[in-house]
């Protein structure tokens with residue numbers, strides 16, 4: 362059963378949340394735009410690593426902090442953009458999807474463990490590809506007035522890169538957790 366006390370953040374949790382927010386900010390800077398408005402970016406690799414290593418709910422908290430910092434004006438969105446317009450603009454749905462997706466991926470990884478790269482990969486495909494696209498692409502269509510075909514075409518261009526990020530995440534998580542098993546562990550019992 363859900364017990365809120367189990368999810369009270371310790372200073373260590375807060376430090377890890379901040380570290381992964383900073384990592385995501387750096388990863389988001391280089392972008393490639395093939396066509397359309399949404400760029401190909403390593404921002405999602407930051408989301409995947411945060412969700413998979415920090416688990417539920419701290420991975421989602423790290424992505425939420427990242428989005429909050431963009432909204433208040435830090436130029437850390439994909440390609441170095443910042444401000445409320447990033448969230449309300451065409452790519453804002455990918456950011457909201459990233460928060461929801463990171464919560465789901467973190468929950469799945471906590472449940473399935475961090476030793477099997479296939480399961481880690483599957484958790485990331487579900488949370489940080491399927492959910493991110495499911496929120497981001499209709500949002501993009503809504504904000505740009507583009508039709509279903511345009512949205513699907515745009516969505517397909519992200520799939521190869523996002524799958525590569527999933528593989529990198531799975532390998533990094535297995536390696537990091539083997540070297541530093543405490544990263545995803547919480548002190549037992551309510552805090």
Ligand SMILES: O=C(O)CCCC[C@@H]1SC[C@@H]2NC(=O)N[C@@H]21
Nearest residue numbers: 399400401402438439452455519
């Ligand atoms: O403007 C932003 O900061 C958000 C950019 C979102 C880009 C999306 S996330 C999912 C998909 N994969 C990518 O590499 N780019 C898009």
